[in-house]
Amino acid sequence: MFRRLPEATGAPIPFTFDGREMVGRRGDTVAAALLAAGISVCRTMAVSGAPRGPYCMMGVCFDCLVTIDGAANRQGCLVLLVEGMRIKTQAGAPQAQAEEGAT
Amino acid sequence: MKTIAAIEAFADRYDLAIVGAGPAGLAAASLAVAHGVDVVVLDENASPGGQIYRAVTSTPMTRREILGEDYWRGVELVQEFSGSASSYAPSTTVWNVARGLDGDSLGRDFEIGVSLRGKARLLRAKEVILATGAQERPFPIPGWTLPGVMTAGAAQIALKSSGLVPDGHLVLAGTGPLLYLVAAQLIEAGASIRALLDTTPRANWMSALTATPGFLASPYLAKGLALLRMVHRRLDVVGGITALRAEGQKRLNRVAFERAGRRTELDCDLLLLHQGIVPSINLSNAIGCAHDWDDVQLAFRPQVDAWFASTVQGVAIAGDSAGIAGGESAAARGRIAALGAAFRLERIGAGQRDRDAAPLRAELALLARGRRFLDVFHRPAKAFRVPSDDATLVCRCEEVSAKTIRETVMLGACGPNQMKAFTRCGMGPCQGRLCGLTVTEMITDARAVSPAEVGYYRLRPPVKPVTLAEIAALPQTADAEKAVAR
Amino acid sequence: MSGAGAATADVIIIGGGIHGCSSALHCRLRGLDVVLIEKDHVGRHASGVNAGGVRQLARDIAEIPLSVHSMDIWHRIEELVDDDCGFTNEGQVLVAETQAELALLKKRMRDLRAKGFTHEELIDAAELHRLVPAVAESCPGGVVSRRDGAAIPFRATQAFRRKAEALGAVIRDGERVMEIRREGTSWAVFTDRAKYVAPKVINAAGAWADRIAAMLGEPVPLEVIAPMLMITGRMPAFIKPVVILRGRKLSFKQFDNGTVLIGGGHRGVPLRDENITVLDWAKLAVSARTVADVFPIMRTAHILRAWAGIEARMPDEIPVFGASGTSEGVYHQFGFSAHGFQLGPGAGSVMSELVATGHTNMPIHALRIERFRENAVARSSEDME
Structure with a gap:
C-alpha cells in the first residue's frame, strides 16, 4: 500500500507484529511502520468484528489501536516505534490484562 | 527550550500552558517566553510543527520541491521555539483542562491532566492557550471504514514524517485545497494516481465568485491556480462527482462513483478522502467555552475576542482551533493570544500589547483576503455531509449507521446528547471527533432547524482516554485523603 | 398579571427529573390534569446522568417500603411506560472487604429480618465469588439483593416523560419558576414565561427544591452535591451484578456492551447557578x-x-417526601441524596395517591419535611438545658 522513498534512510528498527519480524525506520510511528510493512489491518471492532486500519494518522480516529508490549488500546499513530516492540492486532474489546508480561 | 521527557520532570505549576506545538502554539510560546512568562508547551506528537509543519526538523524528505516551500517555512518557527526558554513536552497527551479546586471550592488556576509514557499527572497554570489546530472533516460514505481508505491528510503525514508514498492503485476523492496540495506532493514524490474524483459542487464556482470578488487580490490565487494547473496536467481529474462508495470485503478493492447520473467503478488499493478541515474543539467544548456555528465553514468554532480569549476566563484559543484560517494566520493568531496572556499575567502593559499586536493584525487582515473564496468554493456538498445511504456508518467507533441515526431522530432524539444516550454514537474512544458534525447535520436536516439550535455533543473529560492505573497513580492531595476517611 | 390567560390544572409539578415525570404519569393515570415545569430539559441533571443503579440493597430502613414498592414497578416497567428503560435484573451485591465489615452486615441482617424485610440475603465467601468471580479473593462475604439491577437513567426518565405526555400531561421544558402565590384556594405558579394555577403543587425540583420550598416559607437544610462517575471503554465481560462496597466508596457495574461504570459517591463541586460541575x-x-x-x-x-x-442531599441522607408542613395542597418529593433513581417509579405512584386522595398507607412518616424543624427545636432546647 505504501513504499518508502529512497531518501528515507533512517536507522532500521526491528519489531514484531503478531509475532512476525519486521523492520521500520527511525522516526516512524507504529502506524507508519505497519503501513510501510504492508499491514493495512491492525484491529477488529468490538461490535461487528470488522477489520480496521490506520485512517487519520494524527490521533483523531482511534482506528489504529493496537496492543504494544502487552498494553492494549495504544494509538499506533502517536507512539514512536522503538526497537524490539512487540505489536499485536487488537481483537475486539481489548483483553483486560497484560499478556506475556508487560514491560 | 527545555524538553520534558518524563512525567516527573514537569514543574507543579506554570504561568502559561499551551496545548499544541503547531504554528499557533510555537509562535505563542516563543513570544510569551520573551516577555518573561513561564511557559510549557504540551504536544501529542514526537516533534514540533503540528500537522502542517509535521516533522519539519526531522523529516527524511530531502528534495524540498516535493513538500513545497510553504512547508519549509515551519523550520523558522521551530528554530525560534527551540532557542527560547520555553518548556516543551512532546509525546504528551492533555486529557483534561479545567479550573482547579482549592479544597472544596473553585480555585483561580487551571488544572491540566497530562499523560506521558503511561504516567499521568495534574499540573497547574494561571493561563491556558489552546492551539489544538484542525482535523479533517468527517467524510461518511459507504465503506469509509474499510482498511485501505484513509484521509489525504494521513497520506501527507506518512510522507512528511516517514517518507512513505502510496503504492499500487491510488485514487483521491473530495474537495478542498489540501486535497490538491496532497495530490501535487504525491505526484512530485513519484506516486501514480489513477484519478482525482472532485466532489466540489458545480454551483460553488458561481457562488464563490459572486460572494468574493476580493479573491483576485488574494495571496491564495496565484498559489492555488498553479497547484490546480499542475494537478490537472499530471493526472485524470474527474469533476462533478455526486456519489462515492468504497467497496471490498475485508479491505478496499474498488471505488464506485456517480457523475451525471452514470456509475463508474475503479479498481483501487488506497482511497484518500478529504473534504476540508474543521477546528478541533474537543478540549474547548469540554472546558465549557461557548461555540458558534459557522455556516460558511460548516463547523462549530469557539467564540473568541480580539485577543483570542474564549468565553472562559483564562483560556485563549489560537490557530485553526479558533476557526480555519491556515498555518500562516495561525502563527500570527498565536502571537496575539500570547500578548493577551502576557498582559493578563501583568508582564506587559496595555500600551505595549496593543502596539505589538498592530502589525500582527495587519498581517492577519492580509492573509484573510480571499479566505472566504476558498471557504465558499470548497464548501462540501450536502450529499457527502448528510449520508443518504442507510448502511453508511456515521459513528465509526460504535458502528452506528445512518439509518439508526435517522430512526432515532424520529423517535424524538432532538439533539446530539439525546442521540448519544439512545444509540451510543459518539461514546467510543474518538469521543465524537469523527461523527459529531455528521450527527449535528443529520439531526438538523431531519428536523429542519439550524445546526446552532441542534448544537454539538456535550463532551466530558478525559478528552482522550487514560488508563485506570494512570488515574489511580495520580498524586494525592490532603483533601482527597480526607475524603477516604470520611 | 391577572388570572385571565393562566393555564389551569389539577396539579402543577415543578421539576422534570424521574420523580417529577413519574408523578406526572401516575397523576394522569388517576385522571388528574397535569402541568410539569422544567427549567432546563427533562433528565438534564441527576436523573439523566446518575449511575442507573436500581437497588433496594443497603437502604435506610425509613425508605425501604417505598423502595420495595418501586422495585415491583421496575419489574413491569415496560407495561407502564412502553419502554424497558434498559432495566436488567442481575442483582446487586454489597461486598465486605474485612471480617469486621461482615459482622456489621450480619447485625443489619438481624435488624431487617426483625422488621419483616427479606430482600437482602447474607452470602459467604463462596457465594460471593460465584456471583462476582473477579472480586479480590480476600473479601469474606457480603449481601445480595437478587431482585435488584440497573437501568439506563436518561432513557428511563425520557420514557416516563413520553408516556406522561402521551396520556395528556403538559410538559414545559425551558421554563423557570419565579414565584408561587396563594390565590383563593389555589396556587398560582409564575414562570419566566407564563402563569399556571392549580389547587395542588408537587415540588420535585431536585437540587433546586430548597428554593421552591423557600418560596413557600418552608426552608430546608438541603446540600447541593455532585457525585462523580467514570466510564471505561469496552472490556471483556467479567461481572454481572452491580457491586457496592460496605467500607469504601465504590459502586461498580458492567454493561452488556462491556463498558464499566464506576461510581460510589466521591464528590466534585457543583455550581448550580451555572448548571455545571x-x-x-x-x-x-x-x-x-x-x-x-x-x-x-x-x-x-x-x-x-x-x-x-447536580443532586440534593439532606443531612440525614433520606428524602423529603409527603405533604408540606405549612402550605395546604403542596407536596414535596426531593432530597433523595444520590439514591433516588430507583425510587422514582414508586414515589410517583405514592405521590399521585397522596395528591388524589390526601392519604396513603405507605409508611412515609419518617420522610416528612417537618423533621428538620422538629430537630432544630429539639436541638435548641437541648442547648438550653
Missing part, C-alpha cells in the same frame, strides 16, 4: 485505586468519560 481528579484517583484493589483486572481499563450530576 467541576470534577475533583484527586478524589477520582481514590475511586480508581479502590477499583484497582478490588478488581485487579481493571487496572488496564481506559477511562473514556468522567462527569458529575
Whole structure:
C-alpha cells in the first residue's frame, strides 16, 4: 500500500507484529511502520468484528489501536516505534490484562 | 527550550500552558517566553510543527520541491521555539483542562491532566492557550471504514514524517485545497494516481465568485491556480462527482462513483478522502467555552475576542482551533493570544500589547483576503455531509449507521446528547471527533432547524482516554485523603 | 398579571427529573390534569446522568417500603411506560472487604429480618465469588439483593416523560419558576414565561427544591452535591451484578456492551447557578485505586468519560417526601441524596395517591419535611438545658 522513498534512510528498527519480524525506520510511528510493512489491518471492532486500519494518522480516529508490549488500546499513530516492540492486532474489546508480561 | 521527557520532570505549576506545538502554539510560546512568562508547551506528537509543519526538523524528505516551500517555512518557527526558554513536552497527551479546586471550592488556576509514557499527572497554570489546530472533516460514505481508505491528510503525514508514498492503485476523492496540495506532493514524490474524483459542487464556482470578488487580490490565487494547473496536467481529474462508495470485503478493492447520473467503478488499493478541515474543539467544548456555528465553514468554532480569549476566563484559543484560517494566520493568531496572556499575567502593559499586536493584525487582515473564496468554493456538498445511504456508518467507533441515526431522530432524539444516550454514537474512544458534525447535520436536516439550535455533543473529560492505573497513580492531595476517611 | 390567560390544572409539578415525570404519569393515570415545569430539559441533571443503579440493597430502613414498592414497578416497567428503560435484573451485591465489615452486615441482617424485610440475603465467601468471580479473593462475604439491577437513567426518565405526555400531561421544558402565590384556594405558579394555577403543587425540583420550598416559607437544610462517575471503554465481560462496597466508596457495574461504570459517591463541586460541575481528579484517583484493589483486572481499563450530576442531599441522607408542613395542597418529593433513581417509579405512584386522595398507607412518616424543624427545636432546647 505504501513504499518508502529512497531518501528515507533512517536507522532500521526491528519489531514484531503478531509475532512476525519486521523492520521500520527511525522516526516512524507504529502506524507508519505497519503501513510501510504492508499491514493495512491492525484491529477488529468490538461490535461487528470488522477489520480496521490506520485512517487519520494524527490521533483523531482511534482506528489504529493496537496492543504494544502487552498494553492494549495504544494509538499506533502517536507512539514512536522503538526497537524490539512487540505489536499485536487488537481483537475486539481489548483483553483486560497484560499478556506475556508487560514491560 | 527545555524538553520534558518524563512525567516527573514537569514543574507543579506554570504561568502559561499551551496545548499544541503547531504554528499557533510555537509562535505563542516563543513570544510569551520573551516577555518573561513561564511557559510549557504540551504536544501529542514526537516533534514540533503540528500537522502542517509535521516533522519539519526531522523529516527524511530531502528534495524540498516535493513538500513545497510553504512547508519549509515551519523550520523558522521551530528554530525560534527551540532557542527560547520555553518548556516543551512532546509525546504528551492533555486529557483534561479545567479550573482547579482549592479544597472544596473553585480555585483561580487551571488544572491540566497530562499523560506521558503511561504516567499521568495534574499540573497547574494561571493561563491556558489552546492551539489544538484542525482535523479533517468527517467524510461518511459507504465503506469509509474499510482498511485501505484513509484521509489525504494521513497520506501527507506518512510522507512528511516517514517518507512513505502510496503504492499500487491510488485514487483521491473530495474537495478542498489540501486535497490538491496532497495530490501535487504525491505526484512530485513519484506516486501514480489513477484519478482525482472532485466532489466540489458545480454551483460553488458561481457562488464563490459572486460572494468574493476580493479573491483576485488574494495571496491564495496565484498559489492555488498553479497547484490546480499542475494537478490537472499530471493526472485524470474527474469533476462533478455526486456519489462515492468504497467497496471490498475485508479491505478496499474498488471505488464506485456517480457523475451525471452514470456509475463508474475503479479498481483501487488506497482511497484518500478529504473534504476540508474543521477546528478541533474537543478540549474547548469540554472546558465549557461557548461555540458558534459557522455556516460558511460548516463547523462549530469557539467564540473568541480580539485577543483570542474564549468565553472562559483564562483560556485563549489560537490557530485553526479558533476557526480555519491556515498555518500562516495561525502563527500570527498565536502571537496575539500570547500578548493577551502576557498582559493578563501583568508582564506587559496595555500600551505595549496593543502596539505589538498592530502589525500582527495587519498581517492577519492580509492573509484573510480571499479566505472566504476558498471557504465558499470548497464548501462540501450536502450529499457527502448528510449520508443518504442507510448502511453508511456515521459513528465509526460504535458502528452506528445512518439509518439508526435517522430512526432515532424520529423517535424524538432532538439533539446530539439525546442521540448519544439512545444509540451510543459518539461514546467510543474518538469521543465524537469523527461523527459529531455528521450527527449535528443529520439531526438538523431531519428536523429542519439550524445546526446552532441542534448544537454539538456535550463532551466530558478525559478528552482522550487514560488508563485506570494512570488515574489511580495520580498524586494525592490532603483533601482527597480526607475524603477516604470520611 | 391577572388570572385571565393562566393555564389551569389539577396539579402543577415543578421539576422534570424521574420523580417529577413519574408523578406526572401516575397523576394522569388517576385522571388528574397535569402541568410539569422544567427549567432546563427533562433528565438534564441527576436523573439523566446518575449511575442507573436500581437497588433496594443497603437502604435506610425509613425508605425501604417505598423502595420495595418501586422495585415491583421496575419489574413491569415496560407495561407502564412502553419502554424497558434498559432495566436488567442481575442483582446487586454489597461486598465486605474485612471480617469486621461482615459482622456489621450480619447485625443489619438481624435488624431487617426483625422488621419483616427479606430482600437482602447474607452470602459467604463462596457465594460471593460465584456471583462476582473477579472480586479480590480476600473479601469474606457480603449481601445480595437478587431482585435488584440497573437501568439506563436518561432513557428511563425520557420514557416516563413520553408516556406522561402521551396520556395528556403538559410538559414545559425551558421554563423557570419565579414565584408561587396563594390565590383563593389555589396556587398560582409564575414562570419566566407564563402563569399556571392549580389547587395542588408537587415540588420535585431536585437540587433546586430548597428554593421552591423557600418560596413557600418552608426552608430546608438541603446540600447541593455532585457525585462523580467514570466510564471505561469496552472490556471483556467479567461481572454481572452491580457491586457496592460496605467500607469504601465504590459502586461498580458492567454493561452488556462491556463498558464499566464506576461510581460510589466521591464528590466534585457543583455550581448550580451555572448548571455545571467541576470534577475533583484527586478524589477520582481514590475511586480508581479502590477499583484497582478490588478488581485487579481493571487496572488496564481506559477511562473514556468522567462527569458529575447536580443532586440534593439532606443531612440525614433520606428524602423529603409527603405533604408540606405549612402550605395546604403542596407536596414535596426531593432530597433523595444520590439514591433516588430507583425510587422514582414508586414515589410517583405514592405521590399521585397522596395528591388524589390526601392519604396513603405507605409508611412515609419518617420522610416528612417537618423533621428538620422538629430537630432544630429539639436541638435548641437541648442547648438550653
